[in-house]
Amino acid sequence: MSSHAAASRQSTDETLPPDGATVLSAPQGALSSPAAVASSATVTASPIASLEADSSSAGGGLEALLELFTLPRVERLDWRVAREAGVVVECLRADTLDAEISGNKAWKLRLPLARALSEGRGIISCGGGWSNHLHALAAAGARLGVATHGLVRGHPEAPLTPTLKDAMANGMHLNFISRAEYKQRDQPGFSARFSDALWVPEGGGSVEGVAGLEPLAQALVTTCNGEPAPQLVLMACGSGTTLAGVLSALGERDGLRVIGVPTMNHGDQLYHRVRRLLARSGGSEQKTPEWGLWLGAQAGGFAKAPAWLIDFIQRFEAETGLQVEPVYTGKLFASLAHHLANGMIAPGTRVRVLHTGGLQGRRGYPALDAA
Numbered sequence: 401m402s403s404h405a406a407a408s409r410q411s412t413d414e415t416l417p418p419d420g421a422t423v424l425s426a427p428q429g430a431l432s433s434p435a436a437v438a439s440s441a442t443v444t445a446s447p448i449a450s451l452e453a454d455s456s457s458a459g460g461g462l463e464a465l466l467e468l469f470t471l472p473r474v475e476r477l478d479w480r481v482a483r484e485a486g487v488v489v490e491c492l493r494a495d496t497l498d499a500e501i502s503g504n505k506a507w508k509l510r511l512p513l514a515r516a517l518s519e520g521r522g523i524i525s526c527g528g529g530w531s532n533h534l535h536a537l538a539a540a541g542a543r544l545g546v547a548t549h550g551l552v553r554g555h556p557e558a559p560l561t562p563t564l565k566d567a568m569a570n571g572m573h574l575n576f577i578s579r580a581e582y583k584q585r586d587q588p589g590f591s592a593r594f595s596d597a598l599w600v601p602e603g604g605g606s607v608e609g610v611a612g613l614e615p616l617a618q619a620l621v622t623t624c625n626g627e628p629a630p631q632l633v634l635m636a637c638g639s640g641t642t643l644a645g646v647l648s649a650l651g652e653r654d655g656l657r658v659i660g661v662p663t664m665n666h667g668d669q670l671y672h673r674v675r676r677l678l679a680r681s682g683g684s685e686q687k688t689p690e691w692g693l694w695l696g697a698q699a700g701g702f703a704k705a706p707a708w709l710i711d712f713i714q715r716f717e718a719e720t721g722l723q724v725e726p727v728y729t730g731k732l733f734a735s736l737a738h739h740l741a742n743g744m745i746a747p748g749t750r751v752r753v754l755h756t757g758g759l760q761g762r763r764g765y766p767a768l769d770a771a
């Protein structure tokens with residue numbers, strides 16, 4: 401037995417969702433209640449543009465915020481299965497945003513962080529023991545001077561994950577709550593029981609989260625060095641917020657298909673979640689590029705990592721030099737490899753993959769780094 405086993409995902413069932421689909425659900429109540437729609441609509445009035453304009457006169461927090469959100473680079477992958485399929489695969493490296501605050505979680509937090517700074521408030525949110533979202537929130541809060549509060553599903557007596565240790569080291573105040581309590585998380589007034597800080601739903605899955613992704617969405621279709629624009633854009637999905645953000649920012653666009661790869665069971669339900677997020681963000685008339693989901697990549701369910709997936713990731717990393725993790729990006733590239741190897745992507749297609757980060761979560765899978 402490896403000495404890391406106590407901190408690994410496989411052995412800490414207490415921090416695993418009983419059923420990934422339930423835990424990853426977009427806030428159903430909040431989505432269907434007209435009152436909640438109305439209140440979240442006012443929330444989006446948060447004037448990021450004027451915040452940016454005011455940043456010279458504002459405190460260091462806003463300047464640090466603007467400094468943090470630089471657009472990631474695009475890299476072309478040297479990958480045999482793509483070469484053999486005659487397909488160009490490029491990667492938008494949102495994992496490189498910052499040493500500590502990686503990926504799409506930071507972009508989803510962009511507007512809530514700006515609002516917390518301008519209102520002089522903290523942020524309270526929730527997640528599991530390995531949550532990339534809580535990890536990013538704690539690190540961003542420490543960087544920008546925003547107090548953070550995390551509601552964690554599970555028990556404090558379970559060994560503290562490296563993710564939560566990092567969050568605490570970044571000053572996040574943690575409350576451990578039972579599964580029963582956790583299920584109430586999207587009820588009005590829930591977070592107020594713990595803190596009067598600004599509430600951000602699990603995974604940053606809000607209208608503000610969707611809106612914050614706009615610059616990242618544009619970077620996904622930006623051409624590089626005069627080469628043609630991508631025709632296929634891919635990303636891993638959990639709550640579907642990132643996919644909704646990309647679709648809503650890009651609007652109607654000929655010659656582009658955007659594909660989400662669900663990483664949990666019942667991935668088909670994601671279609672409806674994304675539609676609801678789009679309707680809340682841009683109204684029912686919201687135009688999007690053509691989009692869809694590639695199902696079947698969940699590899700047994702959320703956060704599950706069968707031996708074949710670990711093996712795929714090790715070979716992928718050795719060949720391309722690009723690090724991924726088992727929960728999201730490993731499944732995304734495994735799905736892409738499957739489509740490439742089976743001739744399901746036309747030769748000559750340019751594919752742009754969003755690397756959403758989450759590499760801190762590799763620590764839950766010691767088998768990845770075993771020889």
Ligand SMILES: *Cc1c(COP(=O)(O)O)cnc(C)c1O
Pocket residue numbers: 503504505532533603636637638639640641642643728729756757758759
């Ligand atoms: C959370 C997460 C996702 C999924 O993002 P959603 O907006 O919830 O769909 C994808 N990749 C990584 C690395 C993540 O942490």
